[in-house]
Amino acid sequence: MITDARALRPSYVPSDLHHRDAKIEQLADALRPIADGDIGENALIFGPSGTGKTTLARFVVRELERETFNLRWGYHNCISGSSKAEVLYGIMRDAGLGADLKKMGSPTSAFIDRLRESDRRVVAIVDEVDVLEDDMTLQALIDIPNVTIVAITIDEDDLFAHLDSRVRSRLRSAQPITLDRFTHGQLVDILQARIRAGLRPGTISTDAIGYIADVAAGDAREAIGILRSAARAVSRDCDRSQITIDIVDEVRTAALEEIHLERVEDLGTHKRLLYDIIEASGTIPGSELHDTYEQRAQNPKAKSTRRRYLSNLEEKYGLIESNGSGRGKTYAVPEF
Known part of the structure; x- marks a missing residue:
């Protein structure tokens, strides 16, 4: 397909x-x-x-x-x-x-x-x-x-x-x-263009296209990621020939995890090290995170730079999440 x-x-x-x-x-x-x-x-x-x-x-x-x-x-x-x-x-x-x-x-x-x-x-x-x-x-x-x-x-x-x-x-x-977020109708148009370019005709229902646009809520990256995961799932299953709403629901979580991992793969050395420490720990206090980073990093970045990295990883890219403040602040990787 x-x-x-x-x-x-x-x-x-x-x-x-x-x-x-x-x-x-x-x-x-x-x-x-x-x-x-x-x-x-x-x-x-x-x-x-x-x-x-x-x-x-x-x-x-x-x-x-x-x-x-x-x-x-x-x-x-x-x-x-x-x-x-x-x-x-x-x-x-x-x-x-x-x-x-x-x-x-x-x-x-x-x-x-x-x-x-x-x-x-x-x-x-x-x-x-x-x-x-x-x-x-x-x-x-x-x-x-x-x-x-x-x-x-x-x-x-x-x-x-x-x-x-x-x-x-x-x-x-x-x-x-x-640039503003796409409207539902605009996201449908974008998905349809990708479908024409990448899939055979008739391999996704009209309802499924609209549903993907709904759940992606104006985010084209997320919408395309869900479409890709759904297409992959159907192409691997001989008993299925069309992407439906049920299949979108099945793959949505995996699609979001894949988008998350793609963003992680893009991280530079020091940002990736901070992320890996957090992921391996489950939940880690900020002080322990910085101590572990300093032990593992070659030529560690200044603490102020690290704080900016952590802020960006959380607020702009959604790769980590934090709770608390000051000495009681902890970091974790979000669950999907």
């Missing part, structure tokens, strides 16, 4: 982006000068999880790439690596630059120089920008004349509240683009 499994992945960038026409045009207007050999306008994309922020950025830059020879672009998700070296290296390598440079052992100035020396304009898509360890990473990218930044995060106020004043003033002039 599955004709193209890629269409059932959240990372898939479709050929047409539904219900984002105004946002597409807004970002395209910011980047369009690049096609004429000029400098693009930096952009900031905000919105809750599952609103298609990353897909929007990739879609528009991909379309721009088709219109011009004078463009390279690179993507880096800061949740997988948030140091200055990791971000600059990630953007540089994804843009097809610096194949001879190594992430470990090469100075960050080498990454900056390679971006600066590019024979084309470079668009740097910096995802989950709120978890950057060093605001000067953004400053370094801003200072490269041929680099245009598309930064992605959940909350605008939270981002600007924690930025260095110099970086904040530079980013205030960037084009802000805010």
Whole structure:
């Protein structure tokens, strides 16, 4: 029943982006000068999880790439690596630059120089920008004349509240683009487009599509994850030929667990270590968590940085949960 499994992945960038026409045009207007050999306008994309922020950025830059020879672009998700070296290296390598440079052992100035020396304009898509360890990473990218930044995060106020004043003033002039959660009807349209691209006709009931949109409550990532799990379950069962509401109910918990694990797999070294300690412990007091982390980590991050990591893991990504405050605070991994 599955004709193209890629269409059932959240990372898939479709050929047409539904219900984002105004946002597409807004970002395209910011980047369009690049096609004429000029400098693009930096952009900031905000919105809750599952609103298609990353897909929007990739879609528009991909379309721009088709219109011009004078463009390279690179993507880096800061949740997988948030140091200055990791971000600059990630953007540089994804843009097809610096194949001879190594992430470990090469100075960050080498990454900056390679971006600066590019024979084309470079668009740097910096995802989950709120978890950057060093605001000067953004400053370094801003200072490269041929680099245009598309930064992605959940909350605008939270981002600007924690930025260095110099970086904040530079980013205030960037084009802000805010995405809201999808309505039920919009989510149905998105699911139907994925179904046409990835499944044979007739393999899911109309009621099941609407039900997935209901339970996902405006979150496209969750909706697509449930669809993928349901399609996988039916394709493995010879006695079933169609995704129904009952099958959606059967796979929903497993789908949410899979989405959770995908997010965990994206975590960088220190964030992943904190998560693994919490998961292995069941419930762990904050003081014990920090002590265990310091014993296991090579070059441990400062406690203030760790607290920010934990806050992001809980409030923005839902990977952990906490109870209490101060010395009595405990951490755990949520149950599904």
